[in-house]
Amino acid sequence: MATGTFDILHPGHLFYLNEARKLGGADAHLVVVIATDKTVKEHKKVPVIGEKQRCEMVNAFGCVDEAFIGDEDDPFKIVKEQKPDIIAIGPDQKFNPENLEAQLKSIGIDVKAVKIDSYKEFELDSSCKIIKKIKNTHFNEKYFDECDL
Secondary structure (H helix, E strand, C coil), rough: CCCECCCCCHHHHHHHHHHHHHHCCCCCEEEECCCHHHHHEEEECCCCCCCCHHHHHHCCCCCCHHHEECCCCCHHHHHHHHCCCCEEEECCCCCCHHHHHHHHCCCCCEEEEEEEECCCCCCCCCHHHHHHHHHHCCCCHHHHCCCCC
């Protein structure tokens, strides 16, 4: 299992999910939990892309078998339902693996948490960098003529 916001998708997301899948071995089944819009707002930033679209996009990655939107009332609901053997923690996520394992064990879930420390660097390897580049790009207004929002 892997978790995350996956707001504006970039190669770092794909790298993380591929690394998470590798943790499970050759027959791995990768389940991804997408943070809800509310959770993102509470813990990170305002999401640019809504939770349903983020989930749809992550679910389209070949390395992902199933993607779910998290539960706002019970952050471990999908963990309880899916019963993963391993939970991958991304390099930019603030979870401590040992603390997460202990927290899950206290509610009867025995799972190994593994921090993925490696990261593949790109010029635009974070949603923040992508937003910043877009914000600083001077587009010709005609570019937006056929764009409804």
